[in-house]
Amino acid sequence: MTNAAIAGMFSDLADLLEIEGANAFRIRAYRNASRTLDSLTDSLEAIVAEDPGKLMQIPGIGKDLALKIQLTIETGQLEQLEQMKEKIPPDVVRMLCIPGIGPKKVAVLFRKLHLTTLDQLKHAAQTGAISQQKGFAKKTEQIILEGLEHLEQMGLRMFLADAKPFVDQMVQELAGLTGVDRVCLAGSVRRLKETVGDLDILVAASAPDQAMDYLANHPQTDKVLARGETKQRVRFHPFARTITPGGSQVAMEMDLRVVPEESFGAALQYFTGSKEHNIETRKRASQRGFKLNEYGLFRGEEVVASVEEKDIYAAIDLPWIPPEIRQDRNEFHLAEAGEIPDLVELGQIRGDLHMHTTATDGRATIEEMIEAAIERKLKYIAITDHSKRVTMANGLDATRLRAHWENIRSIREQYPEIEVLCGIECDILEDATLDLDDEVLAEADFVIAVLHYGLKQPKDQITKRLLNAIKNPHVHMIGHLTGRLLGKRPGAEISFEDVFKAAADHGVLMEINAHPSRLDLNEIHAAQAKELGIPIVINTDAHSTTGLDVMQWGIYQARRAGLSAKDVANTLTAKQFRKLLR
Numbered sequence: 001m002t003n004a005a006i007a008g009m010f011s012d013l014a015d016l017l018e019i020e021g022a023n024a025f026r027i028r029a030y031r032n033a034s035r036t037l038d039s040l041t042d043s044l045e046a047i048v049a050e051d052p053g054k055l056m057q058i059p060g061i062g063k064d065l066a067l068k069i070q071l072t073i074e075t076g077q078l079e080q081l082e083q084m085k086e087k088i089p090p091d092v093v094r095m096l097c098i099p100g101i102g103p104k105k106v107a108v109l110f111r112k113l114h115l116t117t118l119d120q121l122k123h124a125a126q127t128g129a130i131s132q133q134k135g136f137a138k139k140t141e142q143i144i145l146e147g148l149e150h151l152e153q154m155g156l157r158m159f160l161a162d163a164k165p166f167v168d169q170m171v172q173e174l175a176g177l178t179g180v181d182r183v184c185l186a187g188s189v190r191r192l193k194e195t196v197g198d199l200d201i202l203v204a205a206s207a208p209d210q211a212m213d214y215l216a217n218h219p220q221t222d223k224v225l226a227r228g229e230t231k232q233r234v235r236f237h238p239f240a241r242t243i244t245p246g247g248s249q250v251a252m253e254m255d256l257r258v259v260p261e262e263s264f265g266a267a268l269q270y271f272t273g274s275k276e277h278n279i280e281t282r283k284r285a286s287q288r289g290f291k292l293n294e295y296g297l298f299r300g301e302e303v304v305a306s307v308e309e310k311d312i313y314a315a316i317d318l319p320w321i322p323p324e325i326r327q328d329r330n331e332f333h334l335a336e337a338g339e340i341p342d343l344v345e346l347g348q349i350r351g352d353l354h355m356h357t358t359a360t361d362g363r364a365t366i367e368e369m370i371e372a373a374i375e376r377k378l379k380y381i382a383i384t385d386h387s388k389r390v391t392m393a394n395g396l397d398a399t400r401l402r403a404h405w406e407n408i409r410s411i412r413e414q415y416p417e418i419e420v421l422c423g424i425e426c427d428i429l430e431d432a433t434l435d436l437d438d439e440v441l442a443e444a445d446f447v448i449a450v451l452h453y454g455l456k457q458p459k460d461q462i463t464k465r466l467l468n469a470i471k472n473p474h475v476h477m478i479g480h481l482t483g484r485l486l487g488k489r490p491g492a493e494i495s496f497e498d499v500f501k502a503a504a505d506h507g508v509l510m511e512i513n514a515h516p517s518r519l520d521l522n523e524i525h526a527a528q529a530k531e532l533g534i535p536i537v538i539n540t541d542a543h544s545t546t547g548l549d550v551m552q553w554g555i556y557q558a559r560r561a562g563l564s565a566k567d568v569a570n571t572l573t574a575k576q577f578r579k580l581l582r
């Protein structure tokens with residue numbers, strides 16, 4: 001159990017208590033505890049394993065909280081949170097996912113207006129019943145309706161970043177069973193899609209029962225939804241998730257399929273998908289006089305290939321295609337031309353060019369961020385706190401920014417093993433000017449320009465803002481281009497063509513923001529940018545030391561876009577990267 005998962009439980013508990021109308025002091029205590037645990041460098045699990053008494057040495061954690069943390073680690077559940085979930089309907093908790101609607105507002109919707117489902121909420125917003133409440137404007141009803149619409153689109157899909165660690169653990173457990181020969185992920189979770197609808201695991205075993213029984217009796221399994229001779233579908237208990245909208249209310253489901261070892265490759269190819277990719281593979285098979293299904297590739301009754309995936313592809317005259325790009329976009333074309341890219345890997349990343357410190361809304365100091373970056377083997381980073389427009393995050397004006405840089409310059413001298421760039425995440429204002437003067441930006445080592453506000457402006461205006469930023473000679477990179485938040489809000493409407501063309505012309509880099517709720521650029525736009533030769537930078541946008549660990553999700557995004565190390569600028573050495581900057 002990660003610190004973030006435990007912190008997430010305490011933060012969920014604080015939210016639910018606030019909805020219930022509990023004592024403000026108690027709520028604050030849990031919220032503070034959550035923040036403390038989240039920014040802790042040492043693993044709570046390790047502390048408890050060594051000596052649970054040491055929990056009380058964490059600032060702000062007293063006897064009562066220490067015991068709760070210990071029990072959470074030992075049982076996998078925070079008991080008070082489970083009790084609160086019994087009291088508050090799941091849909092009421094989901095209302096928290098609507099941007100701009102926090103626990104205070106949900107408390108009113110639930111306790112004053114007695115809204116207990118999302119349908120009731122929608123109806124109340126449509127009929128104007130909500131704006132009659134104190135503290136609610138007409139605009140809030142609009143926000144609620146838009147939020148609900150977006151939530152519906154997300155459905156019950158889960159972020160890959162939440163699903164993957166869970167399903168990887170399950171694969172490991174199944175692989176340990178004596179009767180199981182091979183185990184592999186399948187479906188969207190194998191293709192590393194940014195969100196997954198359900199989990200798919202494929203097992204090769206001579207006797208299917210052992211794996212199926214293991215899963216049926218697993219402590220995380222809530223219910224066996226269906227069981228056949230070779231397949232089983234289960235629903236898990238909702239597990240502590242810290243990112244996917246819906247809090248810990250989405251119960252994940254999983255398909256387990258058990259096949260004999262001799263058809264493992266064919267089954268894996270079939271169940272990995274995507275459906276669109278499979279339509280094309282089947283078509284290619286039949287053009288060659290074969291039949292392809294989950295049991296194998298056949299000529300009449302004769303099995304031509306079935307044990308390994310690569311044999312199936314070879315039989316239809318293709319090299320093995322990495323699962324990430326199996327989406328029937330251009331992978332068949334690349335495969336035929338022998339141009340399947342060598343997809344970028346986490347180990348190739350040398351720099352991280354987007355992160356925050358306590359100077360604005362980060363939770364770690366400059367020193368802490370530098371040390372955490374060194375621990376993660378990074379050779380160069382840029383510290384890029386917010387500019388003044390982001391008042392909520394205590395954004396920096398020119399004076400404070402210069403002092404901050406001065407501070408960074410003196411601190412970085414103590415760390416010769418890493419190069420630290422003085423950066424800024426500068427807002428592109430609604431009127432298309434930048435939040436800081438050129439004079440200041442000129443002094444930066446690295447300038448990120450981003451949209452935070454006015455994301456709903458018309459396409460022309462948004463595009464104009466981006467083009468102005470790109471033309472500014474001091475801007476090096478555009479951060480999280482569209483500003484989308486998965487499951488919460490769509491990105492701004494942009495003329496991607498114009499923006500990418502300008503970026504290519506002016507030598508401005510484009511970011512893949514690796515945060516699991518952003519992953520912005522998406523795979524299609526990242527592939528477009530690559531086509532135009534725009535160097536892409538994959539950044540964590542870390543707001544804490546552990547925030548640096550989300551790099552992996554950005555790498556997956558880049559892989560799905562078909563990017564190799566040569567397309568990703570932060571695989572360069574520090575020296576090469578500096579040369580690339582204008």
Ligand code: DGT
Binds near residue numbers: 195198
């Ligand atoms: P998801 O779960 O919505 O994130 O997406 P997938 O791709 O994991 O879809 P899922 O779980 O329904 O099925 C897993 C794979 O199994 C899918 O990618 C391809 C294969 N598959 C399932 N049903 C069909 C089907 O009706 N036709 C074909 N061609 N393939 C299928």
Ligand code: CA
Binds near residue numbers: 188189198199
């Ligand atoms: Ca699936």
Ligand code: CA
Binds near residue numbers: 187198199200255
């Ligand atoms: Ca499935």
